[in-house]
Amino acid sequence: MKSQPTWRKSSRSDDGNCVEVAHTHEPVLVRDSKNTAGPVLRFAPEQWHTFMDGIRLGGFESPTAME
Structure with a gap:
């Protein structure tokens, strides 16, 4: 039996x-x-860490900044 993710x-x-x-x-x-x-997205740990590093380094604009 698989445990449910937290x-x-x-x-x-x-x-x-x-x-x-x-x-x-x-x-x-x-x-x-x-x-x-609903749907669940799945990321390899390396992909997730790269994405999170991009956020921390300010690599993405906020949606309100694009208005």
Whole structure:
């Protein structure tokens, strides 16, 4: 029997605009917190770490900055 992943939401998330992440052995799972029964994205740990490093280094614009 497989155990269910433990999902967590960022403490910086606002009202409804966030995702949840579950770190498993492999892969890293990502889902919409408003639709927990919906699709789940799967990333290799290396891909997820590269993405998170890009966020930390300011490599992405905020959606409000693009308006």
